[in-house]
Amino acid sequence: MNDMSRLERVVETKNIKMECRDCQVYYGETHAIKDVNVDIEEKTVTAFIGPSGCGKSTFLRCLNRMNDTIATARVEGSFRLDGEDIYDRRVDPVQLRAKVGMVFQKPNPFPKSIYDNVAYGPRIHGLARNKAELDEIVEKALRRGALWNEVKDRLDAPGTGLSGGQQQRLCIARAIATEPEVLLMDEPCSALDPIATAQVEELIDELRQNYSVVIVTHSMQQAARVSQKTAFFHLGNLVEFGETGQIFTNPVDPRTESYITGRIG
């Protein structure tokens, strides 16, 4: 109980972008997320860590209502973005997802050209007034996605023809092309080599200047490198949530400690 009050004190000192309270997720009868309270701060990278199957992806998908697409999934609790309940009946998930972008665990480029992949979001949201502006947006997104140099000569080539790592960076570029305020990344680097990983981590750091980033990762080092806040999930519970430095050097909960040191997971 002491730990909780201490956590909340830390959290409340910053500007909160997303506030999640008493979150429950059920897949049919399975209770996948239990009583989770997390605050995503503005201009902060928040890392979700935890053993496989503990519900990181599930919780992440609650933040832009991607769970709506799963028929069996039921989400309860309060999720607020800038103080507004995103599960309110009046909220159109389409508008929400323009604000809260997502990069998925498996790279999933559209079977269209590289250019069209990146341009798709800006097109449907009407972010560009003409072709030149669109070109600019695409180039900027690809540069930030650390992919520009590799694909600038073949923007018309199919996105599915890229290597796995390039595809993932394409997906990142696609997600940031719509200028989301919060970017959710589900293990964005699991298919990347160390160089591309470093580039993506650099990108995440850069995105932090303007946006909130939530990243799910299985790499403790990565969480430690890129994030300021870390949440540790275990069996659907949020075990510990706090400053990354504190979680990694001085975890409060014994489960966190054993996971970080490699004893469970």
Next chain:
Amino acid sequence: MTDLSANSAPATRHGASLLKQNARTRRRNRAEARFRAYGIAAIAVGLAMLLVLVFNIVSKGVGAYSQTFVTLEVELSESKLDKKGNRDIEEIKKVSTFGYAPLINNAFAAAVKEGGLETRLKPKDQAGILSKSAPAQLRDYVIANPDKIGETVSFRFLANSRVDGYLKGRVTRDSIANDKSISAEQLDFVDQLAAAGILKKTFNPDFVLGSDASDQRPESAGIGVSMVGSLFMMLVVLALSLPIGVAASIYLEEFAPKNWITDIIEVNISNLAAVPSIVFGILGLAVFINYMHLPMSAPLVGGLVLTLMTLPTIIISTRASLKAVPPSIRDAALGVGASKMQAVFHHVLPLAAPGILTGTIIGLAQALGETAPLLLIGMVGFIASNPPDSLAAGLLSPNSAMPAQIYEWAKRADPAFYERAWGGIIILLVFLVTMNTLAVILRRRFERRW
């Protein structure tokens, strides 16, 4: 070295040398070889049957594409056709086809004289080797060109089906012993005409382009008009079943909640696909004709009935190809803020398109070959004699369809019609094979794109 010996230990457990197969492997390989032999045998049997079928169809049907013609110089004498000599078209029309028969008789007499042919047949019996349509052909020509009256014009007349059958080997002198419509003398005469080059068997485009003819004149029956009937039916089927089928599948697959209602719908669509086509025919008769009073025998009604039959096929194949689109594509689209409809129309549908197209073409091919429902809505029998001249006429005026036409010919008594039925089957099969090939090509083409 120590590693090596450690590795070789399990090898010795399985048997001495890799160069020698052990009993278990041999047994397995024998089973595999046996299975392959079964497979090859099955394919060989299938191919053999196909060959027999194709050979049969072609050998029986190819005769329908050639026909025996008699070329004669006919004098269109004014005294018979236009007694007053004022070329009044109404007057000319008053001369019935009977009035034209003497002209043909005269033409034969002239040909016999000129060719120096020896025959004891009277000119009337000589003309008996022609199709019963010959005087009508002459009359149509004169009415269309009244200015030719008084001249001598060369005509190509159809020989009647017995003569045609004689040249094709179907009719012999023995087989006509009790036949009142032709005599042995006439066959002798045919031989003489053939030798003189007046009577010839040549390719007959009218079989492909023409219309059906009455029981008496198999030689002038063609499949063209019923082909047009089939075409209009297919237009109706395509125009209705593709949009309805695709819309229904998209709704069911992408938007509909998964509950017991949609489950029931799904089960019933599968059931519909298995309903015998004659049931759709009787349904069409009851609903479209008896209740809605749409015209009998109209390709529109045929198309509606076949649409009912094709819809389940299209829905099932469309849903299968929608299902085959990986969900990650939908997630990707939704993740950048596309609406569900945008995700479906921008990303899912283009990926599913080849499958949908294939399903549609196969559904259409099925509908094209379907006969049973057409029997019930009256699209069978001797119906249309001219191709329709407008879209409305094509849809609403009575017509037949290729398979119904084939069925109609096959059940007529005259063997000349039987030959035409086989000839029609060749055309139908050409259409079906073309459509299925198109489906395969489209599928390959689109699949290779990414």
